[in-house]
Amino acid sequence: MLEKTVTLSQLFDFYGGLLTPRQQEIMRYYFYDDFSLGEIAENLDISRQGVHDHLQRAEKQLREFEEILGLLESYHDLQEETDYLLEKLKGEKPIVREERRDLIEAVKRIKNCL
Template sequence: MEKNLNVSILLDFYGAMLTEKQREAVEYYYNDDLSLSEIADNQGISRQGVRDAIKRAEALLFEMEECLGFARRFRILQEGLEQIEKNAREIEEYNSRLSYSKEIHDRAAAIAGLAARLND
C-alpha cells in the first residue's frame, strides 16, 4: 500500500467524521508510521481488516475534501498570507532605501504583523 501524505492533512480537518477504529488506524499508519501488522496487533483485528479500514477512511476523507474543500482553502489562505507578509517586508525595504516615510513603515509593519498572526 503506497502512502499518500495528503491523507494526514485531511485527517486533521475531517478525522472527527471517521469511526474511532478508522481514525486510529489512519493515525497509526500515517502519523505514527506503523505497519499494517503492527496496527492489527494494536487493534486486535487482521492485517486485511486494517487495510480495509484505512482504504475506507481514505475514500471518506477524499470525498469530504472534494465536497467541502477545507484543506484546499486553508492551503490557499496560508499561501496568500505568506505572500502578503513577504510583500509587506519588501515595502518596508523599499521605503527604507528610497525616501523613508514613518507612515509607510508603520503600515507595512502592521500588515506583516497581522498576516503573521493569522498564519499561526
C-alpha cells in the first residue's frame, strides 16, 4: 500500500498538471494533506463516493500518462545511473580502463535522458 501511495505521489508530481483542477485539488488533499475521503467530501461538499471516483479516475489517467510518456521511469533510470557513478567515483581504488569506459557510457546514458 505504501509503495502504491509513493508511486501515485510521484506520478502526480510529474503529471498532476494534466489532470482537471478538481482532480488536482482532491489528489492534493488526499496525498499531501493526508485527508480522509470523508474529510475531503466535507470540505468540497460532495459525497465520499464522489471523492473516491475522482481519485480512481485521476489514478487511471496518471498511469496512462506514464505509460505513454515514461517520465517517472526515466527519472528512476537517471537515479540508478547517478548512484552508480557516485559509487564508482567515491571508490578507494583507482579506476581502471574498463571502469572508465563504463563510467563514460553511464554519463552518455544520463546525457541522453536529459
